[in-house]
Amino acid sequence: MRIETKRLLYAFFFPGLFIAVLGLILVLEKGLGLDWHRWGIYPRAVEGLWGILTSPLIHSGVRHLFSNSVSLMILGWCLFYFYKEIGFAVMPVVWLLSGLLTWCIGRESWHIGASGLIYALSFFLFFSGIFRKYIPLMAVSLLVVFLYGSTLWNMFPIAELVDPSVSWEGHLSGAISGLICAGIFRKYGPQKPVEVEELEEEGELEELELHDV
DSSP, X not given: OHHHHHHHHHHHHHHHXXXXXXXXXXXXXXXXXXXXXXXXXXXXXXXXXXXXXXXXXXXXXXXXXXXXXXXXXXXXXXXXXXXXXXXHHHHHHHHHHHHHHHHHHSOSSOBOSSHHHHHHHHHHHHHHHHHHTOHHHHHHHHHHXXXXXXXXXXXXXXXXXXXXXXXXXXXXXXXXXXXXXXXXTTTSSSOOOOOHHHHHHHHHHHHHHHXXX
């Protein structure tokens, strides 16, 4: 029980800390009367390259931050609970890759917010469970679909018609990054246990091969 409690707290700690940092940044920005949107990504412009590192840290307001924080907590917990061995490797990869793709394909405007990370994590969790064919992780995949399946339309240009301020390019870039990352890390972290029957079959096969030789 004690070990399980530590694992639960471990999984909550890092996304919680990240959200706290996001809140502190927003408080400093608004409290000092500053506007840090230029720390976002501006596609295909040299001055917009810094945003690949900093754009997930900047939000337009409390409502924007709150809507992202709930998803970051849920998906971040799933990442560090079910994939704790590779969580710290996955995060920087999807962070940088989603930002780079947004810089390449985005509209000529400032793109800010952690929503790209949210899509990256949701797609990573979904496809990681599918690739590994391990029932507990596939259950996480289904949970992600249940919670975020309705947001898929925000990855396409139609989202711009509904709300021009939505960075569908950032969402799409995050989704692509999550899929790529799931493929890269598919052989790392938790894996489907090898069944005894499979081991016995492999052993019998080796014996047959040795006999044939």
